[in-house]
Amino acid sequence: MARIGEVAPPVATREALARARTRAALVPDLLVEARRVVNTVISGWHGRRRRGVGENFWQFRPFVEGDAVARIDWRRSARDDHTYVRDREWEAAHTVWLWADPSPSMLYKSTIATVSKESRAVVLVLALAELLSRSGERIGWPGLTDPLSTRNGAERLAARLTHAALVAQPDWSQVRRFSDVIIASDFLDEPQEIMAWLDPLTKRGVRAHLIEIADPAEESFPYSGRTEFQDPETGERLTAGRAETLAEDYRNQYRARREELAAWAKRQGWSYTVNHTDRLASEALVTIHMALSTEPGFGGARA
Numbered sequence: 001m002a003r004i005g006e007v008a009p010p011v012a013t014r015e016a017l018a019r020a021r022t023r024a025a026l027v028p029d030l031l032v033e034a035r036r037v038v039n040t041v042i043s044g045w046h047g048r049r050r051r052g053v054g055e056n057f058w059q060f061r062p063f064v065e066g067d068a069v070a071r072i073d074w075r076r077s078a079r080d081d082h083t084y085v086r087d088r089e090w091e092a093a094h095t096v097w098l099w100a101d102p103s104p105s106m107l108y109k110s111t112i113a114t115v116s117k118e119s120r121a122v123v124l125v126l127a128l129a130e131l132l133s134r135s136g137e138r139i140g141w142p143g144l145t146d147p148l149s150t151r152n153g154a155e156r157l158a159a160r161l162t163h164a165a166l167v168a169q170p171d172w173s174q175v176r177r178f179s180d181v182i183i184a185s186d187f188l189d190e191p192q193e194i195m196a197w198l199d200p201l202t203k204r205g206v207r208a209h210l211i212e213i214a215d216p217a218e219e220s221f222p223y224s225g226r227t228e229f230q231d232p233e234t235g236e237r238l239t240a241g242r243a244e245t246l247a248e249d250y251r252n253q254y255r256a257r258r259e260e261l262a263a264w265a266k267r268q269g270w271s272y273t274v275n276h277t278d279r280l281a282s283e284a285l286v287t288i289h290m291a292l293s294t295e296p297g298f299g300g301a302r303a
Helices: 012-043 117-134 154-160 191-203 216-220 243-265 281-295
Strands: 058-064 084-088 096-098 139-140 180-183 209-216 227-230 237-240 271-276
Touching: 012 117, 012 139, 012 154, 012 281, 084 281, 096 117, 096 209, 117 139, 117 154, 117 209, 117 281, 154 191, 191 271, 209 243, 216 243, 243 271, 271 281
Parallel strands: 096 139, 096 180, 180 209, 209 271
Antiparallel strands: 058 084, 227 237
16 A cells, blocks of 8 residues: 555556565565475486586597597506596586566466465476586576576575566576577467567577467366457456357367477477476476487587
């Protein structure tokens, strides 16, 4: 309530502030959940360990024609009848941008889901921040943080999220060529609108990984009888006398939207995965790890 003499903020502003306060209260718990998820997949997660120029030892391997004699490790070679060279690990920190959709539609949680779409998206982003930070990569959130390289990247990102007024669509101007961008959203806008929004990334040679967060009820449409639907973005309402008569057309359109967007992402050399809110968050992490590890490596898919 505004004090006497003050002008009350617009309804949209008050709603945004209320959402920011709600998110601030949830983020600490979501960070704990993200770390729990990380602990379930960390054994299979590897950073960009490969042969190259660096300071850290990576592996011994047999000497082959063309290797420099100076790279022979004579102490290791003396143990048996083979000659070995010492490889060092390629150290080239990469920038991975993370973003979770803060749109009102992400607040949806049906009775058959375990969490809201927004909670799942934030958990996934914080879990990825934890894993990538441990791997030595730089992480950032467009419009919220500059890329940072630190072991406590997830904690620092969570701290920024608790005080941030997030925008529906971030500014991609910070994202540079050969970076990776991971986007967690429900992608319920028209595919052409989403493609136009992401088009600047395709032109910069950025590789993106799209995680569609889906509530199972949105996919199966388990409604029947007289049902009122409300658009979380506009507030518009639709009352269906017999909701079951809409089910087939709705499911067809829902699938067509996903298939069109996934096919477009594939043509860009991007990955597209679906994570349902009644399933484990770790399933999406495993899929994203595989996509990030795909040759030619981070960000190099679209030179």
